[in-house]
Amino acid sequence: MKKITFLFAISASITFTSCKKSYDCSCTTVVTTRVTQFFTDTTITETFNENKKIEAGSKKKAQTACDEHKRNMENEYGNFQLNSPDYSASASTSCTMTKQ
Numbered sequence: 001m002k003k004i005t006f007l008f009a010i011s012a013s014i015t016f017t018s019c020k021k022s023y024d025c026s027c028t029t030v031v032t033t034r035v036t037q038f039f040t041d042t043t044i045t046e047t048f049n050e051n052k053k054i055e056a057g058s059k060k061k062a063q064t065a066c067d068e069h070k071r072n073m074e075n076e077y078g079n080f081q082l083n084s085p086d087y088s089a090s091a092s093t094s095c096t097m098t099k100q
Contacts, residue, residue, distance in 0.1 A: 022100035023054040025066035029077040029093040036086045048077050053100075063097060070095045 056062035
């Protein structure tokens with residue numbers, strides 16, 4: 001009598017799907033420059049708008065990414081405070097985040 005052994009291999013895999021949500025981070029930087037020449041004040045206002053799509057698993061993570069986008073815009077467009085009797089510049093950045 002022969003002894004027959006059967007080996008069974010069981011394979012299982014678990015797939016986790018993340019439910020990432022899409023957000024839109026819309027930032028605006030307004031740069032105001034005042035120049036005085038020949039006793040005349042001239043004010044120049046420039047507006048820079050940038051939208052960034054954010055994919056995140058939570059609103060908190062999306063807000064963190066939007067805050068980073070705001071800092072990047074502040075560094076790019078408003079990272080100067082030059083003041084002299086004839087020239088001054090200031091900038092402010094604001095952002096809004098909406099769920100898509």
